[in-house]
Amino acid sequence: MCGIFGIIGHPEASNLAYLGLHALQHRGQESAGIVSSDGNTLRFHREMGLVADIFTAPALEKLLGSAAIGHVRYSTAGGSQLKNAQPLCVEYAGGQMSVAHNGNLVNAQELRQTLVADGAIFQSDADTEIIIHLIARSRQSTFEKKVTEALSKVKGAYSLLFLTQNQLVAVRDPYGFRPMVLGRLRNSYVLASETTALDLIEAEFIREIEAGEMVVIDEHGLRTSQPFPPTRQGRCIFEQVYFAKPDSVLFGTSVYEARKELGRQLAHEQPAPGADLVIAVPDSGVPAAIGFSQVSGIPYDVGLIRSHYVGRTFIEPQQSIRHFGVKLKLSAVRQVLKGKRVVVVDDSIVRGTTSRKIVKMLKAAGAVEVHLRISSPPTVWPCYYGIDTPSRQELIASNHTTEEIARYVTADTLGYLSLEGLGTAVGDRERNTFCTACFSGKYLTGDLNPEAIEASTQHTAPGITLLSGPEELPGKQLLA
Amino acid sequence: MCGIFGIIGHPEASNLAYLGLHALQHRGQESAGIVSSDGNTLRFHREMGLVADIFTAPALEKLLGSAAIGHVRYSTAGGSQLKNAQPLCVEYAGGQMSVAHNGNLVNAQELRQTLVADGAIFQSDADTEIIIHLIARSRQSTFEKKVTEALSKVKGAYSLLFLTQNQLVAVRDPYGFRPMVLGRLRNSYVLASETTALDLIEAEFIREIEAGEMVVIDEHGLRTSQPFPPTRQGRCIFEQVYFAKPDSVLFGTSVYEARKELGRQLAHEQPAPGADLVIAVPDSGVPAAIGFSQVSGIPYDVGLIRSHYVGRTFIEPQQSIRHFGVKLKLSAVRQVLKGKRVVVVDDSIVRGTTSRKIVKMLKAAGAVEVHLRISSPPTVWPCYYGIDTPSRQELIASNHTTEEIARYVTADTLGYLSLEGLGTAVGDRERNTFCTACFSGKYLTGDLNPEAIEASTQHTAPGITLLSGPEELPGKQLLA
């Protein structure tokens, strides 16, 4: 997953991009980058690591100009790689352009093959390089038309920010998988994956960029268009469930309130009568746990404490001391749990290994019953639209019943939210505006060949491996 | 503030010390160190920074032996300094010894002057070097007796771990200001500032080290004594209010439950009738907020989200963009707060500047009323026993009434817990076993001259300044 940020028309564009990326750090902790334009020249700085570590004062000072775009990137399967860091920045027939991309293309492999056959070279594995090639090869007259032509060839998820010497262009794919919002800070326009970035820099929220919309901002102001054929919407429901920051407003809804509603719905569907208290797996499970408590009347309490010091290169001692993973991050509060029948709310189960450790930790701390409640349906299908889920083989719900999973994670009971309940909670009972593929298998982009896609999205250039980057990076890890 | 950990009798002593220090990281983020003994030789490694960054696999491998002590240190006023990192490790008449110290002496200045006049040299500002000198100069026959003689001369707060080639000695001052617990892991004994360190390594909690107790562990096993004249107890109440980790059991009480009780008591004393919801300043305010909610019946909710990515060297952009401090760490959840009358619970107010920013942030996010509730009494007096409070001049409650503070922080109402309520909540209504000096001004160590103490605790060696260390370090900052 990734986060993107753009600003144009502000004398401190790079500084604000830096703050904006910090606010979006939860969307990607592997690498970060900023490109600035002073009207003539694009300058960029990108590195592996966290925003706060990468951008020193001298680095920011060199990123001159009143326009900038930035990107934070999540560590995908296959290792962290500097060559995949964004924004990409190239010279092409139209001058200079840079791009920051959130999302994943599903026809990357075939586009890449076509381009390669036509003489293109690829220096990274990123889908984004495909988009750049398509733009560079377009014979259209303007940058906007080139972008439109290029994007008409790609299928999949993309929220994109382009910066040229004098234009900032924002595009969201016709389904609107990944979020993007527009704001204003005095005389400048701001674009960001989530509203939390607007809030931090005290920019005013104007509106969401619509699915399929292209916005161009330059010296003539802002103009908008809908260059793609209309289609149904497919906003990623997992952003609501887990990925977005709770203080953001996403797809018109408060993320925090949506998650609390998931918990309320979950309490209706999967009650835990007789339980003594409801706790959350912090921090992502907290809103749903509070919602569950409100509906069920079972008191909410804190049974697990999250450490603030995990996520860096923690060396696990060898030999007989092992498996400290989850324990280094979470500690159980004995006095809260002792002798209690506990409902523990989490947002999802991926492989099941983390859930198993948590349940065991709760029981070791004295809980007499552990009722695991998940504020989303079973994660059965991989996401091909930008979230780094493992293959079906590793997704425990792909191959096991809820009963089997409960047994594996050693929970007394296990309850998932239903797909209907999920839709209801997010205000789209029919689920016409959301993509629920990870739960339902309904991939919106049509005739998918999962095997091919997996190959295409994970190993587009299977043979070239940059070894410079650290192997493991800190941060929010979906694949728990 | 500092955290200490010791273990003897385990083949992976250093690895376990490393894990133990990680669990105690909240007690100090400036520097960390471990000393090990293999029976003949003490080896040490200490650096500025976080436990997870300092101890690489090769570093740990070199810390041979089945006994180890470790230390994490908090950044005190005056800058981070490697020379003050612990454990200290020296050669003296009795061989080799090392020491890890949590606490602060109140007669440091006069002891230092006496020692210096007698030919001692000091290479650091730490009180701990005084203790080492006193031991080295003792003419007593055994290490225990030397330690006893040395400590009979010092006044103040100390929980100490000593490691010699073949003994681990633990001492707690007669008042018991700073915590220390004893545990067992198979055939080894473990000592730690808090039980959370025992829990992480799955050691069994045996008991608290008593105030004034000395425990000696060596090949002959464990023996205990009470070498100091008895006195009243003075366990630091601020450990319960703020400092300790919520999953720890401190002074026989669950920290989490104690804090929740503070919130309950606060709700009785300082109700906020008509409020719509109770929120916490995360993470330390959460238990009290939940307690407040339980008693008041006002629903608990999450109005402030804490970022996981703050605390490193975040460069604030210069020029017109400023004052992002609190905003980089906390974001307000608009949809929760909008139009609401909000009770916000925090553990303490030090200078008032952070509270002011938080209240303003809540109002900017739409809260129509903000009722600030503090789960402890006003912090009026500096702590001379190990917590890094600023001078009286900077403590807002030293010089202002509650009304003035409320006005300054722009809260609609402000309510502190009473001293009586605090005592009641922690199970000592008379406050006979706690030190409450920061709230009451009753310093237990007698005839204190605050001016002299401030000089002694902050600038024992005023002229020598090591410039190697980073100026600012991440971490839990009391002095908000």
Added chain:
Amino acid sequence: MCGIFGIIGHPEASNLAYLGLHALQHRGQESAGIVSSDGNTLRFHREMGLVADIFTAPALEKLLGSAAIGHVRYSTAGGSQLKNAQPLCVEYAGGQMSVAHNGNLVNAQELRQTLVADGAIFQSDADTEIIIHLIARSRQSTFEKKVTEALSKVKGAYSLLFLTQNQLVAVRDPYGFRPMVLGRLRNSYVLASETTALDLIEAEFIREIEAGEMVVIDEHGLRTSQPFPPTRQGRCIFEQVYFAKPDSVLFGTSVYEARKELGRQLAHEQPAPGADLVIAVPDSGVPAAIGFSQVSGIPYDVGLIRSHYVGRTFIEPQQSIRHFGVKLKLSAVRQVLKGKRVVVVDDSIVRGTTSRKIVKMLKAAGAVEVHLRISSPPTVWPCYYGIDTPSRQELIASNHTTEEIARYVTADTLGYLSLEGLGTAVGDRERNTFCTACFSGKYLTGDLNPEAIEASTQHTAPGITLLSGPEELPGKQLLA
């Protein structure tokens, strides 16, 4: 300037590439990289800095396979840039390829424009990316034919090593500007810029790669061809004068012996009768100084000592203390120089500032006369074939007579070697096999437009600037 190294058929290919690059470190200190192939996959590691710092044991271990190429790069005008580090490694229609390039193209700008107009994108400023695009766009059937077609379009200097999954291809341009040699180490073939790299790894020297030769090595062995139309040779004479390592054999001649011969010839042409001793500007001036001494009979001695600790990021103190540049690197030996008439031999004068400082240093140390002798002709013209000379405006000999230069550098006399003498010394009196453009202005590649070339070689992509790299890097600096 750059250095390249390749090996195929050895189980420790990457380790040997690492050693080989270390031996070639004098050819470039800005960045270094290695690509390996295990038959299926190319893996690469490249960074800014010195070979010994970049390649740690874990980094080398990951560079699997029995074939590898490597590159060291010199800091060119415009700042160090990671994006320009080599070898480049791409996916293209034929699979994967990587390339390491020593040299400079003179038609880079027009090729780049053509490619860009045809839809190519450029991510770096390096000429090398042009070559890769040309190969990727070739419709030829084999890699060799693609390379041949691509190179038939470029003009300028190139010694190239290509590594694909299963082939190592070496090419030298028809003029043979930059050196390249072939060696053998047991069953493996080795290619390197200079023989010193063969010597270090104890590989046997087979022969020089000829000008215009292409060598392909794969599982079928080694085959050679001459795919380009024949032309006159143009081996860079400045390699002999200054750039190559003295223990190398270059273009069939010992570099050390050639430089000594330059000194001998210089002594004939520019004697310094009455001088007391001959000293060198170390280290590059030593062989010529010894030659000068041998012919003139004036004793050779050491008047300047070179520090081993310069070249890193030495911060020059500000304020009144300044201009320590040359003094930090060289110290004068007073007792050798005092009262003496000194001949000081250097290889070239570029801007004149360093020579001026050296002459002044010698006089401050007591030399009563300083006779500066240069073992090459005046450097009047910029090199467009890979050596980073400044523009004509900065070349002191472009705009000043020898007398004016002598006066500027404060030498009592100044004598340059003649062009004829240079030719004679390197065994090519007619200078038919060497490029002497920097001295003579005779650019072999024909109708040059110096202005266009300067633009093309220095700022191919004028607008895109990567700001990640350090601004200044250590090393051998031609532009003294």
Added chain:
Amino acid sequence: MCGIFGIIGHPEASNLAYLGLHALQHRGQESAGIVSSDGNTLRFHREMGLVADIFTAPALEKLLGSAAIGHVRYSTAGGSQLKNAQPLCVEYAGGQMSVAHNGNLVNAQELRQTLVADGAIFQSDADTEIIIHLIARSRQSTFEKKVTEALSKVKGAYSLLFLTQNQLVAVRDPYGFRPMVLGRLRNSYVLASETTALDLIEAEFIREIEAGEMVVIDEHGLRTSQPFPPTRQGRCIFEQVYFAKPDSVLFGTSVYEARKELGRQLAHEQPAPGADLVIAVPDSGVPAAIGFSQVSGIPYDVGLIRSHYVGRTFIEPQQSIRHFGVKLKLSAVRQVLKGKRVVVVDDSIVRGTTSRKIVKMLKAAGAVEVHLRISSPPTVWPCYYGIDTPSRQELIASNHTTEEIARYVTADTLGYLSLEGLGTAVGDRERNTFCTACFSGKYLTGDLNPEAIEASTQHTAPGITLLSGPEELPGKQLLA
């Protein structure tokens, strides 16, 4: 070995100390430090590594004041240790003091035992800490008198610089083992191990500090005394042979000229009739080789090239590729050596392993005969006065005849300079003013017990080992 530098009375004291230490970097590459005084406060910065890496601009800016002392330290046996870095900086009865020490005490062990028995604690292994303790315990009235009293108790080699808040004190032991010179820069006084440091900062050389002299510089100016009983001089002859920088003037003699004279004398004593050329082991063997050439008439030439890029953390590849040590540093010039009978001049043989590799390298490059000539007598005895020689067991000349050594190093002939010749060459035929213990076994400090001394100088605190430092550091390595 170590280097020291001091300055008082200059507004840029720290900057000049930094430059001075850079000039003395050849005397120690393990760690460096500077202490400054602004009249009230001593500030220090010390780290492992090279001067140019340790002192950044911000670090230097914080070292306020017009007086400063600095120290560079050599890596002794037992590993690099930050705790041993100097200058030491302490608070004691007289206020603050710091000290930089070059040399080694021979009664360190007994002094340390006495101090420890009297209650002193030691935090490092350095002799220097003993001196500080002795000063701190002195009951004398002034700092000078305290220093005098303290030093009257120590035996061995010391050139010392002390900086207090307002005094700079320089002392050289009565034998004058280690050098120290006095200079002037405008209104400031400068002290340094060697004149090369004065030259770099353009300070005027006044005179050498005499053996047994104490110089005190403060606001009242400079005053000198001879506080110790007179004794014979014992200037370290190995400084002349190898250690000092050739451009320095040492003990009144030019180091370069002295070394050349060693070569001349060597040519008389150990001629190599019939040899074709004389080469040096660079850089230290160069002056003697030139001298040898001058006397013998055999031409001097360059047969070995020294790399500028060795000395950092070079990882030698594992497995079958090994033993690149000397080859990474030196390359042979084939065309110079091929078919030649070569005299190779080096300054000393320690273990013999390096000499062996060099001889083999010369023969592999084609030399038909190699005649090794050493410009000093056999190194038979360990140095207890500050040079880090290995124990007798490892000194090849302790246990082998010259013939055996010749055979081991595979030289055709091997010739050492005689002790008489050495004395003659340095202008003291009777060797009354030099210490020649490493060659002669005549230790000037009397009744030495080598076993005890070894223990005392190498492992004063045998049990305490700091593990923070890098295990191996770059630099001039005596123990070849």
